[in-house]
Amino acid sequence: xxxxxxxxxxxxxxxxxxxxxxxxxxxxxxxxxxxxxxxxxxxxxxxxxxxxxxxxxxxxxxxxxxxxxxxxxxxxx
Numbered sequence: 001x002x003x004x005x006x007x008x009x010x011x012x013x014x015x016x017x018x019x020x021x022x023x024x025x026x027x028x029x030x031x032x033x034x035x036x037x038x039x040x041x042x043x044x045x046x047x048x049x050x051x052x053x054x055x056x057x058x059x060x061x062x063x064x065x066x067x068x069x070x071x072x073x074x075x076x077x
Contacts, residue, residue, distance in 0.1 A: 037063050042071055 038060035044053040055073045063069055 039063050039069070039071075042073065044073065 040057055040060050042055040042057070043051055044055065046052055053075065
């Protein structure tokens with residue numbers, strides 16, 4: 001699942017290696033300031049990694065490394 005973890009925000013990507021970099025706030029240690037992201041869009045993929053559908057959330061959903069998340073998607077077609 002990590003191959004689909006991506007941000008289109010250019011300030012979130014390290015230009016030297018194209019990997020996501022996580023910024024911390026202030027001088028707090030990483031233990032006190034864990035990385036947080038907000039989910040706004042979910043892509044649904046086939047077994048051969050073909051994008052089949054895109055789900056947009058009505059409002060951003062906070063996601064931290066310490067919490068698992070399961071989303072239920074309703075298809076309208």
